[in-house]
Amino acid sequence: xxxxTQIPAALSVPEGENLVLNCSFTxxxxxxxxxxxxxxGKGLTSLLLIQSSQREQTSGRLNASLDKSSGRSTLxxxxxxxxxxxxxxxxVKETSGSRLTFGEGTQLTVNP
Amino acid sequence: DAMxxxxxxxxxxxxxxxxxxxxxxxxxxxVMYWYxxxxxxxxxxxxxxxxxxxxxxxxxxxxxxxxxxNTSFCFLxxxxxxxxxxxxxxxxxxxRNAGGVLRGTQYFGPGTRLTVL
Numbered sequence: 001x002x003x004x005t006q007i008p009a010a011l012s013v014p015e016g017e018n019l020v021l022n023c024s025f026t027x028x029x030x031x032x033x034x035x036x037x038x039x040x041g042k043g044l045t046s047l048l049l050i051q052s053s054q055r056e057q058t059s060g061r062l063n064a065s066l067d068k069s070s071g072r073s074t075l076x077x078x079x080x081x082x083x084x085x086x087x088x089x090x091x092v093k094e095t096s097g098s099r100l101t102f103g104e105g106t107q108l109t110v111n112p
Numbered sequence: 113d114a115m116x117x118x119x120x121x122x123x124x125x126x127x128x129x130x131x132x133x134x135x136x137x138x139x140x141x142x143v144m145y146w147y148x149x150x151x152x153x154x155x156x157x158x159x160x161x162x163x164x165x166x167x168x169x170x171x172x173x174x175x176x177x178x179x180x181x182n183t184s185f186c187f188l189x190x191x192x193x194x195x196x197x198x199x200x201x202x203x204x205x206x207x208r209n210a211g212g213v214l215r216g217t218q219y220f221g222p223g224t225r226l227t228v229l
């Protein structure tokens with residue numbers, strides 16, 4: 001059974017810092033991996049999707065990498081801003097079917 | 113804008129009183145999902161529909177049922193809510209092609225927060 005772990009569970013940084021969020025998964029037979037953002041009391045917003053054949057994806061100040069063989073992904077946020085404060089979840093999709101398996105998220109606080 | 117809509121955003125019910133949460137989508141996606149998310153936990157998949165094909169997760173309690181009368185709408189029925197069912201309920205959609213491959217990401221609605229008194 002696929003398990004997804006995110007470290008750290010919470011992170012607090014001053015504005016302007018670059019930071020890395022980590023995600024690991026136990027079964028490397030994945031179809032893709034996604035990073036989502038969740039604001040308090042809200043739904044999930046997809047940030048980046050990396051197919052299993054890709055190594056990284058970039059969107060603005062966000063860069064996500066994937067090392068499928070080692071079961072790891074990182075989300076790099078450059079020049080963090082207070083508006084980046086949210087919970088970041090990673091999720092992996094199996095090679096068949098429609099199911100995503102989520103990690104429990106990293107709660108990020110960026111202090112002005 | 114095309115989107116996933118959930119109503120109501122906040123629902124209060126009494127212990128044991130049936131409640132229905134609704135989800136609609138304008139994306140014309142053929143897969144719809146219901147997740148339960150408790151505070152500081154990962155979203156937990158309850159079930160999903162691929163077109164009219166219903167897929168229940170093995171550990172989803174019998175207390176939870178779902179209906180998908182057409183492509184656009186999906187309902188979550190909680191027959192006898194208990195205090196442990198208080199959570200955020202998230203609806204999501206995605207598109208699978210004819211070969212059964214999921215294309216792109218899942219699109220989530222804003223969620224319905226359920227309180228059980």
